[in-house]
Amino acid sequence: MIYAVIMAGGKGERFWPLSRGGRPKQFLKITSDKTMLEETIFRMEGFVPEDQVRIITGEDMKEKILELMPELDPKHIYTEPFGRNTLLAIAVSAVILEKEDPDGIMIVLSSDHLIKPRETLIRNLEAATKICDDQDWLITLGITPTRPETGYGYIKVGDLYDSVNGTSVYRVAEFTEKPTRIIAQQYYFDRQHLWNSGMFIWSVKSILKAIEKIKPGLYQQLESFRQYIGTEEEEKAKRELYHNAEDVSIDVAILEQANNVLTMKADMVWDDVGSWLALDRIEHRDEENNILKGNVVNLGSYESIVYNDSEGLIATLGVSDMIIVKTDNIVMVAHKTQINKIKKLLGKFTGDKELEKYL
Numbered sequence: 001m002i003y004a005v006i007m008a009g010g011k012g013e014r015f016w017p018l019s020r021g022g023r024p025k026q027f028l029k030i031t032s033d034k035t036m037l038e039e040t041i042f043r044m045e046g047f048v049p050e051d052q053v054r055i056i057t058g059e060d061m062k063e064k065i066l067e068l069m070p071e072l073d074p075k076h077i078y079t080e081p082f083g084r085n086t087l088l089a090i091a092v093s094a095v096i097l098e099k100e101d102p103d104g105i106m107i108v109l110s111s112d113h114l115i116k117p118r119e120t121l122i123r124n125l126e127a128a129t130k131i132c133d134d135q136d137w138l139i140t141l142g143i144t145p146t147r148p149e150t151g152y153g154y155i156k157v158g159d160l161y162d163s164v165n166g167t168s169v170y171r172v173a174e175f176t177e178k179p180t181r182i183i184a185q186q187y188y189f190d191r192q193h194l195w196n197s198g199m200f201i202w203s204v205k206s207i208l209k210a211i212e213k214i215k216p217g218l219y220q221q222l223e224s225f226r227q228y229i230g231t232e233e234e235e236k237a238k239r240e241l242y243h244n245a246e247d248v249s250i251d252v253a254i255l256e257q258a259n260n261v262l263t264m265k266a267d268m269v270w271d272d273v274g275s276w277l278a279l280d281r282i283e284h285r286d287e288e289n290n291i292l293k294g295n296v297v298n299l300g301s302y303e304s305i306v307y308n309d310s311e312g313l314i315a316t317l318g319v320s321d322m323i324i325v326k327t328d329n330i331v332m333v334a335h336k337t338q339i340n341k342i343k344k345l346l347g348k349f350t351g352d353k354e355l356e357k358y359l
Contacts, residue, residue: 142194153196
């Protein structure tokens with residue numbers, strides 16, 4: 001069977017103050033009238049049945065997810081005692097799924113992406129799952145770059161492997177993580193590179209086989225954890241696993257080292273909605289290139305994002321290139337060129353009891 005494994009961890013700090021400790025980005029309605037997590041599950045409708053959807057998230061998020069979507073089976077929400085990056089999240093999901101369905105196929109998705117049209121995504125996933133059904137491949141969906149983005153990973157496309165249902169599948173020649181501006185411009189123009197979307201398709205057997213070969217230490221840790229799955233000792237064993245495991249991404253740890261990786265050109269609109277600047281790409285702008293959300297009055301301001309998520313009013317007069325956010329008891333005012341320092345700003349809150357309540 002095919003399973004959608006949705007990674008819904010993370011704090012979403014780059015969307016502070018809208019995204020906070022008790023309400024990370026995946027619980028926000030940024031791209032539609034649904035939360036981003038709901039949007040991710042909805043995309044799978046008609047392809048992956050609801051009872052074959054699995055979510056991996058932080059322990060403190062499980063109840064919030066069930067409040068949001070009470071129709072989900074609590075057993076299908078896997079929890080992490082704390083974040084340890086995507087390798088461990090995916091590895092734990094795979095070993096739990098293996099107990100249930102050793103022949104299962106995993107579609108790994110992030111809970112905070114914008115993707116459209118849905119039909120294109122499903123067509124690519126159908127092709128990928130056909131390949132993975134009886135072959136030992138690790139597949140990632142690649143996106144044709146629309147700009148020289150330095151914040152994404154890139155995939156260099158190799159030789160054509162196959163064409164499935166009109167979808168071209170290529171061998172991966174090389175992965176590159178977050179290149180410099182000059183390199184990103186080269187990748188944008190050479191048309192040989194794709195953005196690594198962070199969406200993966202493989203069988204449970206294939207990903208565990210890759211982990212055993214490339215990360216044998218982790219595989220042994222997973223083997224130790226496996227015997228406790230479904231028992232009263234599972235959470236204790238999981239906590240021990242997380243304390244001892246490496247903090248590394250699946251891309252760096254496995255995909256960059258494996259020799260059985262394929263990529264598919266997914267010709268669709270995709271955005272990881274990584275920060276407030278993403279709204280410039282996905283939202284409608286007014287005649288002054290502003291994005292105004294909520295109760296906002298503007299006069300003579302340009303190229304700004306003004307987001308009011310609470311009662312009261314935001315009035316802007318003659319400013320440009322600003323990001324202004326008002327929510328609950330917080331107002332943030334930032335220049336667009338400085339928004340990448342938001343985590344550094346929040347670091348000033350740590351250790352101060354008066355400020356930590358705003359995180």
